[in-house]
Amino acid sequence: MVKYILKRIGAMLLTLFLIMTLSFWIIRLMPMSIFENPATPPDIQKLLMAEMHLDKPLFVQYLYFIKGVVTEAEFGTSVQIRPGMDVFEILASRIPPTVLLNIMSLLISIPLGIVFGTIAALKRNKATDNIISFLIVICISVPSFVFASVLQYVFTFKIPIFPTLYDTQAATFAGTMHSLLLPIIALALGPMATIARYLRGELIETLSSEYLLLARTKGLTRTQATVRHAFRNSLVPIANTIIPLITGIMGGSLVIEKMFAVPGMGGLLIDSIMAGDHFLTVSLLIFYSTISLITILIVDISYGIIDPRIRVGGGK
Amino acid sequence: MAINPNETVLKVEDLRISFKAYGGMVQAVRGVSFDLKRGETVAIVGESGSGKSVSIKAIMGILAPNAVIESGRIEYDGMDLTKVSEEDFHKIRGNRIGLIFQDPLSALNPIMKIGKQITEVLHLSKKISSEEAKHRALELMHAVGIPEAERRFNQYPFQFSGGMRQRIVIAIALAGDPEILICDEPTTALDVTVQAKILELINKIKEERHLSVIFITHDLGVVANMADRVNVMYAGKIVESGTSEEIFFEPAHPYTWALLSSMPDLQTKERLLAIPGTPPNMIYPPAGDAFAARNKYAMKIDFEKEPPSFKLSDTHYASTWLLHPKAPKVDLPDVLRARIERMKGAK
Ligand SMILES: Nc1ncnc2c1ncn2[C@@H]1O[C@H](COP(=O)(O)OP(=O)(O)O)[C@@H](O)[C@H]1O
Ligand code: SF4
Numbered sequence: 069m070v071k072y073i074l075k076r077i078g079a080m081l082l083t084l085f086l087i088m089t090l091s092f093w094i095i096r097l098m099p100m101s102i103f104e105n106p107a108t109p110p111d112i113q114k115l116l117m118a119e120m121h122l123d124k125p126l127f128v129q130y131l132y133f134i135k136g137v138v139t140e141a142e143f144g145t146s147v148q149i150r151p152g153m154d155v156f157e158i159l160a161s162r163i164p165p166t167v168l169l170n171i172m173s174l175l176i177s178i179p180l181g182i183v184f185g186t187i188a189a190l191k192r193n194k195a196t197d198n199i200i201s202f203l204i205v206i207c208i209s210v211p212s213f214v215f216a217s218v219l220q221y222v223f224t225f226k227i228p229i230f231p232t233l234y235d236t237q238a239a240t241f242a243g244t245m246h247s248l249l250l251p252i253i254a255l256a257l258g259p260m261a262t263i264a265r266y267l268r269g270e271l272i273e274t275l276s277s278e279y280l281l282l283a284r285t286k287g288l289t290r291t292q293a294t295v296r297h298a299f300r301n302s303l304v305p306i307a308n309t310i311i312p313l314i315t316g317i318m319g320g321s322l323v324i325e326k327m328f329a330v331p332g333m334g335g336l337l338i339d340s341i342m343a344g345d346h347f348l349t350v351s352l353l354i355f356y357s358t359i360s361l362i363t364i365l366i367v368d369i370s371y372g373i374i375d376p377r378i379r380v381g382g383g384k
Numbered sequence: 385m386a387i388n389p390n391e392t393v394l395k396v397e398d399l400r401i402s403f404k405a406y407g408g409m410v411q412a413v414r415g416v417s418f419d420l421k422r423g424e425t426v427a428i429v430g431e432s433g434s435g436k437s438v439s440i441k442a443i444m445g446i447l448a449p450n451a452v453i454e455s456g457r458i459e460y461d462g463m464d465l466t467k468v469s470e471e472d473f474h475k476i477r478g479n480r481i482g483l484i485f486q487d488p489l490s491a492l493n494p495i496m497k498i499g500k501q502i503t504e505v506l507h508l509s510k511k512i513s514s515e516e517a518k519h520r521a522l523e524l525m526h527a528v529g530i531p532e533a534e535r536r537f538n539q540y541p542f543q544f545s546g547g548m549r550q551r552i553v554i555a556i557a558l559a560g561d562p563e564i565l566i567c568d569e570p571t572t573a574l575d576v577t578v579q580a581k582i583l584e585l586i587n588k589i590k591e592e593r594h595l596s597v598i599f600i601t602h603d604l605g606v607v608a609n610m611a612d613r614v615n616v617m618y619a620g621k622i623v624e625s626g627t628s629e630e631i632f633f634e635p636a637h638p639y640t641w642a643l644l645s646s647m648p649d650l651q652t653k654e655r656l657l658a659i660p661g662t663p664p665n666m667i668y669p670p671a672g673d674a675f676a677a678r679n680k681y682a683m684k685i686d687f688e689k690e691p692p693s694f695k696l697s698d699t700h701y702a703s704t705w706l707l708h709p710k711a712p713k714v715d716l717p718d719v720l721r722a723r724i725e726r727m728k729g730a731k
């Protein structure tokens with residue numbers, strides 16, 4: 069198991085390096101000058117360029133960049149959004165709202181998805197299942213920003229029980245959550261439906277499996293057999309859907325943050341791309357990739373914990 | 385428990401089971417009757433699809449949700465098992481009647497430790513402590529011939545070979561200490577060499593634990609060493625029943641002849657005589673004898689009217705018009721006659 073985890077971490081670091089390289093080159097090859105501000109006098113511009121190695125060939129800049137990241141976790145300086153500010157500091161201030169929003173969406177969608185998927189599978193082809201399955205299709209096919217608009221319209225305008233925008237001044241955590249609830253729900257519906265749909269399929273398959281039949285012929289009641297044999301086995305493949313789910317939430321979050329004026333990473337990424345703040349963009353991309361890779365790592369490891377075929381097979 | 389050889393432990397009477405399907409009702413079992421006496425092994429033999437598994441799933445109360453028991457009774461211990469509620473049935477399953485599945489590869493939960501799959505039922509139904517349950521499980525594993533049971537206890541199904549998994553399935557079936565053991569094609573999915581060992585094991589535990597066994601197979605060849613009595617099943621009906629001797633040496637039904645002829649013969653290495661054609665569509669079972677379309681001895685009446693059961697001896701019955709007094713005399717096919725003579729000689 070330890071070897072399995074170390075292998076995974078090694079692979080993750082390698083991937084991260086490749087992503088860093090790719091982001092750097094793709095963003096830096098974009099036809100946009102780092103300094104677009106005509107107000108900065110040319111000689112000062114020159115000075116700054118020299119200071120940030122921007123006068124050197126791109127490949128040399130790349131080496132400086134990698135060296136900075138690896139040796140002192142130095143990602144560069146913002147030149148447009150917050151000129152002169154360390155990119156890492158900007159990130160740090162923007163991470164909490166995004167993480168809160170994304171984690172909350174995930175934490176809501178997983179248990180609810182499991183509950184609905186289980187109910188649908190147990191009531192297969194009955195009215196309950198048909199209703200749930202219909203809602204699942206809607207939640208999967210409608211993008212989160214549409215839900216966001218609807219929620220915003222209904223609950224901030226028609227029945228104004230929630231604030232329209234994120235409350236940056238909220239004194240308490242409850243206050244913050246109050247203003248974050250609509251974006252959280254908007255983001256959670258899709259992943260919740262995805263989980264419910266997968267679990268329903270998996271559970272229906274395990275419920276008709278031979279080993280479930282054997283569990284019942286042993287003398288287990290239907291409920292005991294379902295809980296002990298069908299349920300856990302159906303969760304194993306669900307672990308696989310968590311990865312696309314998280315990246316999906318982060319992607320949806322880009323737009324949702326803008327809609328609710330949440331001062332998070334999503335809005336920042338869009339702004340920095342538009343403004344051509346290349347160092348900031350590159351570091352944001354790296355940040356997003358790191359989050360995804362860590363999720364994949366966690367899912368892979370927990371996969372090994374739930375499924376002995378992976379654990380025992382790879383643990384020698 | 386004193387063994388009274390004539391005591392009937394289980395009696396199936398005129399069982400009819402259909403399945404709701406898109407094209408109509410699949411009439412999988414059409415009036416099956418047989419009984420099981422204490423301490424004996426009764427075989428049910430028939431091609432795939434003849435309704436063997438459905439019949440025994442009815443006995444275990446694990447029919448698929450789309451099944452309908454149209455009529456019939458399954459008498460066991462003063463109960464009619466077709467009427468027992470799901471809440472009560474789990475006390476019978478495993479504890480009174482155990483089942484061994486056809487495919488040990490899919491019958492075990494792939495992500496649960498072998499030991500837990502055996503002890504689970506002990507915990508849940510017998511309420512005994514963990515150590516005691518483990519002790520019992522190890523005993524069972526020894527009994528079914530698993531070496532290094534202590535180490536194997538904490539392994540998973542994928543670490544076992546097919547034969548070993550079938551032994552585990554048998555251990556699980558025995559864990560509840562049942563009096564009836566139903567084996568549904570227990571060796572079909574296994575290698576020939578492993579088959580013989582599993583059959584031997586079933587016979588051994590049957591003796592040791594005084595079990596009454598219902599043995600299902602599509603291979604008459606397997607039956608000879610296992611069963612006291614044999615029921616031959618075709619298209620949802622039992623077409624011939626008798627003692628093993630009667631079925632092997634004096635078969636009366638052309639379907640039994642066909643089954644006997646299609647048995648691989650290791651001595652002569654003669655070619656298998658496959659039964660021509662396929663079993664009928666059970667949504668529209670044919671009028672008359674269901675086997676008529678595949679039977680070269682079929683007469684006109686066979687396509688029109690179902691044959692009644694003719695009694696050949698106190699223990700031997702067959703449903704074929706050939707036994708009707710007015711039917712033309714048909715002799716056993718020569719190949720089969722020769723084969724039976726050889727089998728008699730070998731005995
Ligand atoms: N759940 C089901 N729904 C519809 N038909 C079924 C179902 N289970 C079994 N059958 C049909 O019942 C017939 C008998 O099946 P089975 O008892 O499994 O045969 P076997 O003798 O090979 O064990 C087959 O024609 C099969 O297709
Ligand atoms: S009743 Fe007719 S069709 Fe059926 S087995 Fe006998 S001879 Fe053949």
Ligand SMILES: [Mg+2]
Nearest residue numbers: 436437568569
């Ligand atoms: Mg079968």
